Amino acid sequence: MNFLKEIFKFIAARKKFWLIPILLFLLIFGGLFVITQGTAVAPFIYTIF
Template sequence: MSFVKELWKFICVRKKFWLLPIILMMALFGALIVLSQGSAIAPFIYTIF
C-alpha cells in the first residue's frame, strides 16, 4: 500500500497524470507476465532500464 501511495505522490509532484493509464495497464499485464515467468532477469546489453 505504501508503494501505491508513494507512486501517487510521485505522479502528483511530477504532474505526469497521463502516465496513469499506462501504469494501470502495465500492472494488469505485468501481473500476467510475472505469473507466467520463472525469472525476470533480462540478459540485456546495457542496463538502461
C-alpha cells in the same frame, strides 16, 4: 499498498497524470506476466478457449 501510495504521490508531484493509464495497464499485464512466468495473455487464452 505503500508502493501504490508512493507512485501516485510521485505522479501528483510531477503532474504527469497521463502516465496513470499506461502505468495501470503495465502493472496489470506485467503482474500477470510475472504470475504466469511467461506470456501475459496466457490466462486469457485459457479462459477463452
